[in-house]
Structure formats: structure tokens, C-alpha cells
Amino acid sequence: MRPTYLNQNRPLITGMILKDTPQSIRFAVKNAIYDGADCLGIQLEFLKKQYKTEENYKMIFSACSGHPVYVTNYRGNENNGFSDEELADELVKALACGATLGDVPASLFDSESGMGIGLELSMKQSAIDCQMRLIDKLHSMGKEVLISSHVLKFIPAETVLEIAFEQKKRGADIVKIVTAANSDEEQMENLRITALLKKELDIPFLFLSGGTHSKIHRMIGAQLGCVTYLAVREHDERAVPTQPTIKAAKAVRDNFDYLPDIVE
16 A cells, blocks of 8 residues: 555654754654654755765665655755755655655745745745646656645634635645744634634645644644644754654554544
């Protein structure tokens, strides 16, 4: 059976990996699987430029032992100096070498849009057209596509839904939106928005938040409808601090009885 993020009957746990050499990625992959990760999330923007080859990609993905692999290739870090066109080509190359799910930022091909800038949702028609051509190409390869918008601030439910439906319109198999919460009230609203997305959206989604009040959302958002946890094996200088550990996410996922009771 082909690895997939789609049509799952329970939330997945994706072990996120932010390493800069193929060998360190392979070690991290093994450790994430041992800790209970269902999938691997490999952030190629941290891989040093000299290692971005088909041979290395194939070696990395073969180490994933048939688990679904989510790849990002965002701007910045080791990708400094690359154009958006080059980033897109590298994403295609990685997926052709064995990755499962590719992350297409909703800001791609628009230099005035990016993480934390507005809604990270370019509305320039030229950028949208380029994004949709890229997505069509990935689909023609049999790959799955996630579109991401890193808003990085709290936004109301109506705006979250607008972003989600726009991403779906562009061809996303999975919607990804990252906001923030800096109070109990904002965190509770993000939980409500997660349930609202499950009700209103007919494709898988990943709704996450950062900020001072995001840990509960990160930990139980999957029970409310998110397709996967994004988790880390350990917290270090590169890991996203709000992401739970793989072991913690697995403990919650496997032991949290969250489904409605059956009335006899």
C-alpha cells in the first residue's frame, strides 16, 4: 500500500526533523520511529546546500521504512539565495525521490508575501496561477499536497475559514493554517475554530497555533479534527518549542477517550 496522509481513521503523529546532513536526518528518522511516529516531517530548508541531491534524498526517504513523509522547503536558513522557482523545483525533486506530501506555501511566487506577513496568502493572480500549476504537477506525479499559511497571530474564525477555502480552491489535499494565542480566551477560541473547520471543511486540515497559550491546542487539536500532530523527539535550539514530544503526543492520542458516548 502506498504511504498516505489521507483517509486515516485516527490522528497521525508526524515526527518533525530539522537536521543539516543526510546522516543526521537518517538517525533522527530512526529515533522518531522508535518513539512512535507514524510519519516523518523533513524540513529540507535546514539541509545544507551541498547535500541537496537526488542520491541523498533517496537515501533519506528509504530510511523512513515505508512511513509517509511530509517535506517542507521554505525560504530562509540553508535556502537563502534561492528563488521561489528554485524552491519549487527542489520540492518537486524531493517528492520524485520518494516523499509523500509536499508543502506549498500560499505565499510562493510572491516576494511580497511570506510567513507572518498578512495572512501568508498571496492574492496576486500570477502567484496563484504558478502555485496551481505546481500543485497540478505534483498531483500528476501521484503526490499529495498541503498548502500552508503561517499567519502567526490570532485571527477570527471567519478569516481562518476564508484561508481554508481559498487553499482548497487552489488544489490542496490538506489545508494548513498556523495562527497564535496569547491568552486563555484566544486558545479556547482556537479550539472552537478547530471543531468548526471539521464541520465546515470537507478535506483534511491542520490548524495550529503558536504564542504563549498554544500547548493545549497543540495537544488536543488532533482529537478535534486535525489530521496529524507535528511533534519532536526532543526540544533543542531548532525545534519548534510549542510542538509536543512524540512520546507525549502518542500518550495523549492513545489514551484520550474523546469520542461522544453512545446513548443506550
